[in-house]
Amino acid sequence: MTTKDGVEGYGAGPAMGRERAGLGELLGLYLLGEDATDIDLIQQRLREMAYVGWRNYWVAPAFWDIKGKLAGKPVYALLGGKPCTVKLYASTGEVKKPAARIREAEARYAEGFRTIKLRVHDFDESVDIEQVTETAKAIGDKMKIGVDANQAWRVTAIGDAPLWDLERAKRFADACAEVGVAWIEEPLPMDGYEDLTALTKYSKVPIAGGELHTGAFPELRMMIERKCYDIFQPDAVFTGGIDQTFAITKLCREHGLKYSPHNLDKRNRVRG
Numbered sequence: 001m002t003t004k005d006g007v008e009g010y011g012a013g014p015a016m017g018r019e020r021a022g023l024g025e026l027l028g029l030y031l032l033g034e035d036a037t038d039i040d041l042i043q044q045r046l047r048e049m050a051y052v053g054w055r056n057y058w059v060a061p062a063f064w065d066i067k068g069k070l071a072g073k074p075v076y077a078l079l080g081g082k083p084c085t086v087k088l089y090a091s092t093g094e095v096k097k098p099a100a101r102i103r104e105a106e107a108r109y110a111e112g113f114r115t116i117k118l119r120v121h122d123f124d125e126s127v128d129i130e131q132v133t134e135t136a137k138a139i140g141d142k143m144k145i146g147v148d149a150n151q152a153w154r155v156t157a158i159g160d161a162p163l164w165d166l167e168r169a170k171r172f173a174d175a176c177a178e179v180g181v182a183w184i185e186e187p188l189p190m191d192g193y194e195d196l197t198a199l200t201k202y203s204k205v206p207i208a209g210g211e212l213h214t215g216a217f218p219e220l221r222m223m224i225e226r227k228c229y230d231i232f233q234p235d236a237v238f239t240g241g242i243d244q245t246f247a248i249t250k251l252c253r254e255h256g257l258k259y260s261p262h263n264l265d266k267r268n269r270v271r272g
């Protein structure tokens with residue numbers, strides 16, 4: 001986004017190809033002429049755009065960027081935050097056999113990571129369970145282990161994957177509990193609200209999710225109230241902008257739930 005005075009603001013969003021080409025004509029209809037620093041107004045325009053099927057909340061951070069540049073402050077300062085140090089975990093991005101996964105976990109441990117996240121995408125659930133169980137037995141005393149099933153973000157355009165249901169998710173949660181897995185991420189479809197609540201209530205391992213609820217505040221508020229997850233992880237870009245995500249963190253705190261931000265890395269590749 002560029003203001004008429006030439007101040008540039010940057011956002012980033014998901015795309016599978018060149019589907020965003022030409023999007024400027026739509027954004028311009030809603031946003032040209034508005035005050036770029038009026039985030040509430042920008043959010044209202046994005047809501048109006050979403051009513052006709054175009055969820056483009058990912059542009060909202062660009063307006064925070066503009067607002068910060070005009071104020072001469074970083075966005076965290078505009079939000080009342082302070083610089084801090086956060087612990088990161090090593091997120092694996094592909095499926096591997098147990099032996100290769102264990103070697104990878106050892107390598108991440110040597111680099112200083114103390115938590116690793118595995119992927120489980122096999123059509124045979126015993127293969128998924130074996131990977132997690134074997135890795136936990138090998139390195140679980142040194143590292144925390146999380147597992148991502150990516151059922152809320154099944155990128156079948158890249159590769160087909162099994163579609164989990166509540167019963168499979170429960171069996172997997174039981175297996176993870178036996179080896180002390182720290183969290184299970186997205187074990188069910190993102191809109192399976194009743195099943196998510198049931199699984200979160202059933203599972204001894206905390207259930208996490210919420211990366212891609214675009215334009216999320218009404219939906220995620222409902223999911224928080226229904227306790228669909230123990231750990232909510234909306235993304236400040238995908239989810240509806242920095243201010244919507246900030247409001248969600250407050251709601252999680254009020255409901256005694258945890259929050260962990262999903263994010264894009266510096267090359268704008270998803271690390272979720």
Ligand SMILES: [Mg+2]
Binds near residue numbers: 148150185186272
């Ligand atoms: Mg994820």
